[in-house]
Amino acid sequence: MSVEEPFPREINYLRVSITDRCNLRCFYCTAWGTWEKLPAPEILRYEELLRIAAVAPKVGIRKIRVTGGEPLVRRGVVDFIQALHEVPGLEEVCLTTNGVKLQELAQALYDTGLRHLNLSLDTLERDRYLKITGSDNFLEVMAGLEKAAALGFNPLKINCVVLNGINDDELLNFALLTRDYPYQVRFIEFMPTVDPERWAHHFLPMAEVRRRLKVLGPLEPLEPEGTAGPARIFRLPGFRGDLGFISSVSDHHCPTCNRLRLTAAGRLRPCLFAGQELDLKVPMRQGATDELLASLFQDAIRLKTCESGYRSLDSPLPGRAMVSIGG
Numbered sequence: 427m428s429v430e431e432p433f434p435r436e437i438n439y440l441r442v443s444i445t446d447r448c449n450l451r452c453f454y455c456t457a458w459g460t461w462e463k464l465p466a467p468e469i470l471r472y473e474e475l476l477r478i479a480a481v482a483p484k485v486g487i488r489k490i491r492v493t494g495g496e497p498l499v500r501r502g503v504v505d506f507i508q509a510l511h512e513v514p515g516l517e518e519v520c521l522t523t524n525g526v527k528l529q530e531l532a533q534a535l536y537d538t539g540l541r542h543l544n545l546s547l548d549t550l551e552r553d554r555y556l557k558i559t560g561s562d563n564f565l566e567v568m569a570g571l572e573k574a575a576a577l578g579f580n581p582l583k584i585n586c587v588v589l590n591g592i593n594d595d596e597l598l599n600f601a602l603l604t605r606d607y608p609y610q611v612r613f614i615e616f617m618p619t620v621d622p623e624r625w626a627h628h629f630l631p632m633a634e635v636r637r638r639l640k641v642l643g644p645l646e647p648l649e650p651e652g653t654a655g656p657a658r659i660f661r662l663p664g665f666r667g668d669l670g671f672i673s674s675v676s677d678h679h680c681p682t683c684n685r686l687r688l689t690a691a692g693r694l695r696p697c698l699f700a701g702q703e704l705d706l707k708v709p710m711r712q713g714a715t716d717e718l719l720a721s722l723f724q725d726a727i728r729l730k731t732c733e734s735g736y737r738s739l740d741s742p743l744p745g746r747a748m749v750s751i752g753g
């Protein structure tokens with residue numbers, strides 16, 4: 427198969443970054459020392475985001491995940507998520523948050539019809555949380571998780587980036603959360619988003635993570651849902667929740683990748699790792715038709731080749747900070 431040939435997979439999932447602002451400073455996310463936030467006019471307005479969301483189902487998108495930066499820091503996010511639920515052709519609306527404002531907004535988000543919630547949480551220890559994120563918000567985040575669970579968000583997923591020498595001694599504790607709660611805890615391989623040396627120091631392959639969890643029992647594989655992301659999902663016998671493993675580096679999932687990304691600046695990315703981007707904002711602000719926007723989506727889908735993903739272990743993400751892409 428030639429590298430440039432499109433892969434026969436269904437692209438039905440769009441991750442939409444609605445802001446590059448965040449109330450945390452996770453050390454592995456972005457080179458904060460040199461990072462500059464987007465000028466506000468460069469960030470897509472909600473009506474522009476909704477227009478793109480309305481075009482997306484016309485090219486096969488059925489699921490939209492709202493991300494950031496941290497999406498809950500943007501004013502009007504609850505109304506935006508409400509409006510997304512009214513977009514014809516969209517079957518699923520999801521949110522990924524770092525949870526700092528979750529306790530405050532959980533009820534309002536739940537009232538929009540939102541049910542699919544992912545919480546980014548890399549430790550269950552307060553002091554370590556401060557080390558990783560640069561902020562002492564651990565207690566708020568845990569209170570937000572409790573509130574979301576009590577309200578009945580389902581699926582309620584916890585995304586944990588595994589950092590060798592930092593939180594890899596908490597793998598069992600994270601996994602044991604699924605014994606007592608119907609959460610889906612997903613372990614995510616650390617991607618080379620900052621300097622390669624630091625990345626190589628903290629990278630722990632998913633195979634090692636799974637090896638360490640063997641003491642809890644045999645992992646029973648579960649079938650992924652139609653619009654599911656890259657996680658390989660398992661359940662431990664007798665546990666209420668599931669475990670997911672996302673190995674973007676050591677065992678990438680390009681052949682089954684079903685997603686596109688829209689950056690906060692309005693650029694469509696066929697792949698997290700590839701440098702190509704298609705600008706939707708400028709054409710839209712110059713009066714482009716929905717047909718033209720749909721054809722730009724088609725172009726982005728055509729650019730998703732089967733090997734466009736991660737090529738080599740020492741090349742950081744091309745050209746854009748993770749905080750602006752939304753993972």
Ligand code: SF4
Nearest residue numbers: 448450452455495524
């Ligand atoms: S965008 Fe996510 S990973 Fe980056 S600093 Fe914010 S919470 Fe952390």
